[in-house]
Each structure stands twice: as structure tokens, then as C-alpha cells.
Amino acid sequence: MKIQSDAFVSIRYTLTDDDGNVLDQSKPDNPLGFVCGRGMIIPGLEAALIGLETGDKRLIDVSAKDGYGDNNSELLQELPRESFPSVDTLEIGQTFQAKTPHGLMRFVIHDISDKAVTVDLNHPLAGKDLHFDVEVMEVRAATETDLLPPAHDCQTGDCGACDDAVPQP
Numbered sequence: 252m253k254i255q256s257d258a259f260v261s262i263r264y265t266l267t268d269d270d271g272n273v274l275d276q277s278k279p280d281n282p283l284g285f286v287c288g289r290g291m292i293i294p295g296l297e298a299a300l301i302g303l304e305t306g307d308k309r310l311i312d313v314s315a316k317d318g319y320g321d322n323n324s325e326l327l328q329e330l331p332r333e334s335f336p337s338v339d340t341l342e343i344g345q346t347f348q349a350k351t352p353h354g355l356m357r358f359v360i361h362d363i364s365d366k367a368v369t370v371d372l373n374h375p376l377a378g379k380d381l382h383f384d385v386e387v388m389e390v391r392a393a394t395e396t397d398l399l400p401p402a403h404d405c406q407t408g409d410c411g412a413c414d415d416a417v418p419q420p
Contacts, residue, residue: 256288322378
């Protein structure tokens with residue numbers, strides 16, 4: 252079966268940036284599984300996988316606009332410093348996640364002043380061209396279970412039980 256809309260797909264991948272730095276990769280014993288056409292992965296990668304079959308291997312380049320989008324300066328937000336009551340030390344570059352009405356959102360401390368903290372709500376990979384080394388492990392018709400929405404918005408399963416603002420390593 253070829254990858255198409257509503258097919259369940261399982262891939263092993265290594266994601267690198269323009270300099271060849273590994274940004275992410277699937278674990279050898281735990282490939283990434285998703286239903287094609289349901290917005291579960293970035294659009295550029297999904298589009299490049301259409302038509303591939305089990306066993307196919309590809310190097311796939313995804314532009315920033317077809318990945319996590321371009322950096323958006325409007326996503327720099329200034330918050331009152333007291334928005335971080337449970338954090339003893341704030342540092343530029345520190346990553347947090349917060350529970351929002353739309354699910355978990357990660358953000359990075361961009362700047363700190365006496366009264367305010369500027370946070371960057373852009374995805375950490377926004378503005379970056381991405382390079383995937385992909386192997387298709389499985390393609391099959393999606394089951395009813397595959398088509399159910401995820402029960403939880405945390406991709407890692409280790410989010411600190413969705414506390415409002417928990418520092419990330």
C-alpha cells in the first residue's frame with residue numbers, strides 16, 4: 252500500500268538542520284506513527300511522503316514555511332515578572348511549557364527586566380529549514396482506533412503532569 256490520506260504510517264527518521272546537527276530522531280524500537288492527512292506531522296514532510304511504500308528510504312528537505320513556519324515577531328510577548336511565582340531563577344534561553352485552552356505550549360525566555368519577562372512563543376524550529384532521513388516502516392489502512400483524537404496533548408508523555416509553567420531541561 253502506498254502512503255495516502257487516511258493511511259496509518261510508521262517511519263524511522265533523523266532530523267537535522269542546515270549544519271547537519273541532529274535535532275531529533277525516532278528511537279530504533281519506537282518509530283513515529285501517524286495517520287496521513289490528519290495534520291499529525293508537519294505539512295512539508297507529509298506531502299513528501301505521499302506515494303511511498305513500506306521499505307522506501309528518502310532524504311527529504313522541508314523549507315521553514317512548510318515546517319514550523321517562519322519566526323513571527325508578534326509571538327514575542329511581554330509578561331509581568333510575577334507570572335513566574337514558583338521559579339526561583341529566570342535565565343534567557345530557559346524553556347517552559349504552559350497549559351493553555353489549546354493544549355500545551357512551550358516557550359523560551361527571550362529577555363528579562365526588573366518588571367517583565369519577554370517570552371518567545373515561536374516553535375523552537377520556526378524559521379529553520381529541516382532535513383529528514385526517513386525510512387518507511389509500515390503503511391496500512393488506518394483503524395478506527397488510529398483515527399481517534401489523541402487522549403493527551405503531550406507528545407513525550409513526560410510533561411510534569413501539565414503543570415501551568417514547568418521548566419524544561
